[in-house]
Amino acid sequence: MSAADADYRSANGIAARIRDVGPWIAQNPGLVGGVLFLTFVILLAILAPLLPHDAYRQNVLHRNELPSLEHWLGTDELGRDLLARIAVGARVSLVVAVASTIIAVAIGVMIGTIAAYLGGLVDSTIMRFVDSMYAFPETLFAILMAALVKGQLSGDGHGLLAPLVEAYRLSGGLLGVLLTLGLTGWLTTSRLVRAHVLSLKHAEYVLSCKLSGATHWFIIRTHLLPNTIPIILVAVTFVVPNAILLEAGLSFIGIGVDPPTPSWGTMIATGAQSIQSYPHLLICPALAIGLTLLSLTVIGDTLRDMFDPALAGTRRA
């Protein structure tokens, strides 16, 4: 037992650990900054209703104002408080990110596992399809899907679609965006999971499980999925920032969240129109999304280095 171990177990252990925090922060300034900023954005999103101004209240007498004590980030082209709108925009971004990531990762894990586990014709069909999807950029496919989903859900809606249409209307278009991103964002996940399950499939414990008469579902549930969790977490670090990026992109084009619901993308688009006269309308939402994505990238890089040293330093699979 070394002296350092003894120190940790002594009464001074906690103090020693606290002393170690300082150098650890100095070694990972980016990670600490990223976690702090992301916490700030999450708090802002949760506490949005408690802010002094309403995100939807228009005031034509106070349009395009610069930041002041009354409006900390100024007001937009309809006199709405910019900080309140950025806070509600953070809600939109985070809700879309979490929900669409759950959908996308679930689809990706399912397809990747099925392809790898069944192999043969099923595998080659699925993977050929995934390869073709890779042949056009994700943004392009997301735009097409968004137009489709939005068109289907914003109609009258009868039969099976009716509850979805109602939910779409209530959510101000949010449902359409998160479905679109969920349905388009699973490609990378499915590839990562397939590669990993392929490597597990012939492991001896899987083989012995098969020999003892276990069902496919049992093997997948008790062996393959738990062993894939680190890969799934790696996939999440790709999917979450991508979802935030694409949501803002779709809203920027005008096929994302419907106005008046604020989205960082819509705010950037309207801000870009008055770039000469009121740059703060553009800079504030642009910084909000830019710093959020930067934080997520830094956190994602660190998590990837921790879970999977082989992937260290890469971004796209």
Place this chain on the structure above:
Amino acid sequence: MLSYFFRRLMAGIPTLLISFTLVFFIAHATPGSPWDTSSNRPLEAAVKARLDAKYHLDDPLYVQYIDYLAGALQGDFGPSFRDRTKSVTDIVAQFLPVSMKLGSAAMLLAVVLGLPLGALAALSRHRVIDGVVRLISTLGISMPSYVVTSILIVAFGVGLGWVPTFGWKGVFSASSLVPIFSLALAPLAAIIRCFRTSMLEVMNLDFIRTARAKGLRPATVIIHHMGRNALIPAITVIGAYTSYVLVGSFFVESIAGIPGFGRYFVLAVAARDYPVIIGTTLIYALFVIVINLIVDLSYFLLDPRVRAEHGR
């Protein structure tokens, strides 16, 4: 080698067909018709019916699919619905070159800056230079193009007044600087990351030690021995970004007011201009296939192992 490329070329055909089919049905499943105008005087039902008949939109969907596929195989994507005086081919000829010029400049910038910066970061690992270069690449990877473009325009166009902020006057004009840099940032960051990692992997291998022991000049060792080997993964990244950058970014083009292909695509989606949507998508897919082939070809030139494996 020829047979290898022929096989790869053939493998592109199903990919194109799947892309075509997918986009055809997604576009047609999207509700609404190309004749819906946003003006408050909608077309009469009879007029719409005549238009549908003229453009065969009243045929069963599978008939439209086969007709359209047959036309596309002969390079004829039909007229654009939005601007009926132009064919899809005209539109591509008009808008794609603008995006391609801008994209080539951006890609060139990314490669010319990215490889040396990546190598520099790897050679000065854990020192300040490495930190700075990695910061640049992390920023470039995480910042969306619309944020970069906006901030650069505000800073250099509005704030400092150094460059014009809007419009297209050719790729060598000052107004192209901001869009070129915005487009270049993401590939630049990816190239730096990838090249740094692969340089780090190569630099501790035995043959590098041998080269140094032979007394070769450090520059020769770095460029000819490390660089050439580390280039192979970087080429894949460069290829992946090239097709993406060449066809243009909607965001950069619309903020900077550039009449390019990327911007046209989104306008076409909004207008349900099926021929343009499908034509555009196929061009994307074609770009990806051709560039993947070029990437494979470069493996042949760079890596003797690949040459040996697939014969000459």
